[in-house]
Amino acid sequence: MTFTSPVALLGLLLIPLLVAALWWREKRPRRDVVRFPAASTLQALVASEPRWPRYVPPALLALALLALTLSFAKPERTVTVADRQASVMLVTDASGSMAATDVEPSRLEAVRAAAKDFLDKVPGDLRVGAMSFAQEPLATTRPTTDRDTVRELIDDTIANGGTGTGDALDVAIKAVRPKGEKDKDKPAAIVLLSDGRTTSGRNPAIVAQRAKELRVPVYTVSLGTPEGTVPGNGAPFPVPPDPETMKRVAQVSGGKFYNVTDSSRLSDIYTRLGRQIGSHEEQRDMSVVFAAAGLLALLAALALSSRRAPALP
């Protein structure tokens, strides 16, 4: 919570003043007392009752003062607002190298789990699409709010073939920006996960330039360890990731780059992206809430103290 005009917080100094005034009033010899010889009998009766109710009205008054002073300082709260009309593409590498088990349980399995976490985290009205690719783009779901289609596609992904990252990125950009417009009101983003060097098609860094033109940030995740292998003909075939290219893609398109070597970190990153993408933060003015609370406390203090007011002036 932040305050737009914190100078008003100086008003909080009124509260000790109020307490001091009430204390002074309590200590002052009273004028409204009645002489009563049987007061000691009453004293014995009253002594057995709790004393705290008498402190409720002044406490409410202090609370009201606090709330009203805070409302003068114009408090603001940071809220996360979901972007309507926003769309995200989860672009997942499904090349043969995704079968490598250097990431537990395997690269593909880890991505599946992380992608589902992502789907759980994103706001409900964010449209999410998914696609998988090998040498060339494979299955594609256009961005939709129907999560089951996306889950199905993620589950159906099989690791086989080469890596055509550039072409896949191009298709993904077309999926989120079908008309090729750079619409500010319809934010879009791509989460690109790949685990290796581009083996076919266009250079992803050049496609990223196009993504930047259309204002589609590409969040790239490079998955796998340099020691990752897949079973080849006889000897294990090394499948090291290619973080350099991915980093370039992120930089060019205005997204972020993550280098991941284990599945829990992958899950973390997807969860974070799920929170980040499709929503933005806004400052909401909270003065009204504080003013209302202060008013309520004031009314309650008034009602209680009028009930407790002495019968004599």
Next chain:
Amino acid sequence: MTTPGVAPPAGRQGPGPLPRALLQALDLRLARRSASPLPGEHHSPGVGQGTELTQLRPYEVGDDVRQLDAAATARTGEPHVRLHVPERALTTWVVIDVSPSMAFGTVDRLKADVAHGVGLAVAQLAVRRGGRLAMLSFGAENPRLLPPSGGRGAVARVRRALEEGVAVDADEPRAPDRGALGKALSRVGKMAKASGLVVLISDFRDEDEWQRPLRRLSLLHSVVTVEISDPRERELPAVGRLAVVDPETGRVVEVDTNRPKLRWKFAAAEADRRAQLAEDLRRAGVQHIELSTEGEWLRDLGRGLR
């Protein structure tokens, strides 16, 4: 002559009229109480100076030679002394409460006014038939003592002392000065050696020990206690929140008199207190007369003395 710390209370009404006829009737009752005409009903004051012969007996060494009776000595040829019934002048002690709590009353007059009236009535009756009158006030910072004396002068002195009023309220909350009643009773017990009448007038709002001194006093003296109360002290009215101050301690208590439970509890506590008081007085073997600030206290006093 004024006593410091004592002033006529605000709203003083005075004791009201003391009709002669009523006093006359009261006189008989009080006299019957204190000095019953039947011998043996009261403690013998022994033999001593007087005018009435009680016995003639042979002289013994140690007897006052001035008591030798010439006629008897001559008649018998042996020295005889003449002994008298001592003068049966009744000494009446008025022990009166002048604590600040007496300056309270909500009906006809203050408790202090009733106490004043009772003191005055007793004083007027005490000096009849050669009686002697003494007064001791308690509850104020400086207790006032008027030693036994007789005649109209004694009544006048007591009247003046009673008109001085009662102790002023405590300004600041302070520790209660308890035990004033017990001290006063002990003091009377020390000074009044001969059997007499003690009239104790108080509201008995002293929570300290006074029962023992009272019992000791009642062994030798005839004691009449007059308890004065106000209807408001027995029941609280429903008038909303009240801040009440104890006149004796200056302590302030805030209560909500609109709560029936509190009023009920208060009435019960006060009834208990008065029942306990009546029981204590009964055990001490003294007469207990209850007077209220409401109505004719003099009639009630007469009725109580019956």
